[in-house]
Amino acid sequence: MNTFLSSLQTELFEDYKKFLTSEIEPRVEDLENDPDKVKSVFESLGQKGFLGTSVAKEYGGCGEPFIHTALLIQALGQIDAGLAMSVASHLTAAELIQKFGTDTQKSRYLPLLARGECIATVAATEEGAGSDYMGIAACVDKESSLTAEKTWVVNGDVAELAVVTARGEESPLGLWLVDLSQVKDAVKISANIKKLGLAGARTNNISFKNLKLDDASRLGGVEGPASQEEALLHGMDFIKVLAAAAAVGLTDMALAHSVDRARSREQFGSAIGKLQAIQWKLADMSSESCGARLLTYRAAWSKDEEPTEFRKNAAMCKYYAARVAQVHSAEAVQIFGAAGLSCDLPMEKLYRDAKVMEIAEGTAEIQKNIVAHEIGS
Template sequence: MNTFLSLAHKAAQDEYLKFVADNLAAMAQDLDQGRTSCKDALALLARAGYLGINVPTSYGGRGGTLLDLTLFAEIISGYAAGLGLALASHYTVVELLLQSGTEQQKSRYLPLLAKGELLGAQAFSEVNAGSDYKAITTEVKVSGSNASINGAKAWVVNGEIAQLLAVLAKDGTNLSLWLVDIEPGAAPAGIKVGPARSKLGMRASVVNDLTFVDHAVALDNRVGGADVKADQVEKALLNALDVSKTVMAGAALGLADRALELSAERARTHEQFGQSISKFQGIQWKLADLSMDRHAAQMLTYRAAWSQADEPEKFHQYAAMAKMFAAKVARVHSSEAVQVFGVMGASLEEDVERLYRDAKLTELFEGTSEYQKVIIKEELGV
């Protein structure tokens, strides 16, 4: 298995870097502080075709792989990790359709998701059912050619701005996945959208709780079709979550990259005791450790992205490893970056303050680091 980037991936990486430098870098603080909206930023990405990176060209997308998604999340998240989180939610819906959708569902939704005419959001988690997804209480009742959903979903990324929700609900005792359409600008019948949550970090994203009260959905919108089996639903769910974890690992990498870049620049340019602080061995060793950790996290994350297609039997394990390790590296890097900056690291004027807040959330969203260890130990058979 070649874990290094192909020429095509390197070309895409250069394209992403230029796009972010030209379009997003200057608005990073505005996104964090609410002066520029997540919706407007995602519209910018949609016009550039980046909401359809993993949509096949036959459906109007760019035909990219999970590695392409991960590279984009890595580059964008150094400036706006909240957008990386928003993309992870959107790409999860795309992945569900790609892996488990009927041809009718793919033909109907994928072209619109690719163009950004629809923004996707996964609505899986509940207050008492996060990583323990089997504990959900949201129910769907099927009657003839229609169904109705009742229940409450928590921490739905893109909740108030999405036009297509992927909702996890119980049909009796079995899990089921449903595609829920929301008309742009309309108050959806049977869905109450809670206020946007105030968050520690990743403030460029919008997160809401959703309550479903007898929300009607067509039977045709059951992911996989009316005859889909329970084990197929769980397989589709886990694959989609692993994609989301890998994209989030990419976002964590982006935060670590930016933290290291800013730390090195600060060390070269800031003087104490008559010399730049880069001359002090304590700073040198700190940066060396950060560089080593960053490269290790990158290799593990890229391997997870490669494994979806090349080693699918290992994907679940590698996604958990990548997400946990990259998130830890991001947290440590951002904390050390604040330390290198000294008291200026606590200033809202400095990017490292935002990186510090954003990095912590990579250990929480898309499954806590503790739960990733549970997955890893299960893969070991212990």
């Protein structure tokens, strides 16, 4: 593969950045406290066509390679990693429908999702089932009623559509499309969970009690994917690459701010950037962020061009890019000194967001397990 972007892709990335900086960045503050703001940001992204990059043209999208979606999330990660993860969650639900849904499910949901007129989420995690995603208690009983307690659901209180995992009468895992706007009585959604970082990704608990489902709500219908677990794993691989892209965007900012600070901050009569101690931090940050970016682009490329390598590449880039973001956002705080701790400057937020990236969408340890398994150990 050519690990560098084509000139068209570089232009696309610049276009994303231009629009996001002028139209979205001024609105990212306080997404945590304002669900309506999240909805209006999704509408703007949808109107611009950014939520349909990977959606097929026949369903209102652009039908572009997955790497273009990764570039969008990297650009979003530069302005707010939380918002980037909120969009990533939405796009993952769309991917599951596009890859495994029935024609009816695709025509019903994909155009709305691509236009940002309906926000989506994936609800898999439960209190007793995090890394162990098959250990869920959620079930759909003989009468096709769903009972479930899902937690850490990004977009929980702004989504109208949720892809929910639950056990079936005869299967250990099923994926169900739940139209949250239609089933208010059987669904309870908690307030936004306050967390260390990624505040821009609103996160909620969702509980379902005796929610009646029909065969049309099953992802792919009764004839759906033979292995629902494999479908879920594909969704997880997909979102991991986007999480890595968000982490790369975050590290881009840590590096840019650190270089500026190294040039402008003087101590002992000259810029701190003249000190080898600072130069080496910047050199490590630059080299490792470049490595994370290339792994992420390779993983995105392999989804379309080398699918047998996709699972390994997705786990590798998620693990590495989140680690690089965490290590180097901490180094960026160090370069800023006390100013790095100030809530008036961006460094402390980058540092908090980066730590969450190592846990959200699959922990570092689980990614290493996957890489080890995929290389045959």
